[in-house]
Amino acid sequence: MKPRELKGKMKNLLLLSVAIINVACNDYAAEETVHKFEIMKTEEEWKKQLTSEQYQITRKKGTERAFSGKYVDNHQRGVYHCVCCNNELFSSNTKFESGTGWPSFWSPLSDSNVLVTLDKSEGMTRDEVLCKKCGAHLGHVFDDGPEPTGKRYCINATSLVFVKK
Structure with a gap:
């Protein structure tokens, strides 16, 4: 050679x-x-905008305790937005009772609004769900949801703002 x-x-x-x-x-x-996010802020800017819990979950990839989020039992009609940038993420039409303790959806409002990436933290391999506009950590998606997608988007309520129709 x-x-x-x-x-x-x-x-x-x-x-x-x-x-x-x-x-x-x-x-x-x-x-x-x-992936270049449309909205980029410094850590200090995010800390000023968000509560400490919102910051920990959305910017530091934290998780709220099961059954502690305000939208777990929400059955109103509307759209769930990103708490960081107001991006429309999930419709109440795709929300279902998973029994896991977190708001669960079988589909995002639009695939162009969320980004799914590999997460190997905590000794596990999962698919992490991020807001495609600002990169906020929303939760994870699993392959054990209902039809028609078979997906369960398990989302931290703290990362969401609900806008009633």
Whole structure:
């Protein structure tokens, strides 16, 4: 093998190794740079805008206690918006009783309003749901929901604002 060919193969191997390490380490900073959010604020700006609980959940990827959120038992008609940027996320038409303790939806209002990304935190592998406009952590989506999608978008009520129809 010629030195130039060896150099090319070594470069490809190095790039593959870096990609594997990023996935293994769950490099969220690298994932977020792939998607440019329309609304970008500093941590201090988010802290001024949000309550401490909203900040912890939406900006630091926290989770509220099961059955503690104000929308778990909400049965009114309307639309759930992002608490950070007011992006329309979920309709009450797709909300269902999952029994998990968090508001659950079988579909977002529009796929263009949410971003689903890989989450390997807490020793688990899950699909994280983010607001596509501002990057707020909303919750996770699972494959154990009702038809027609079979999905369960398990969303923190703290990350939502409900607008009644």
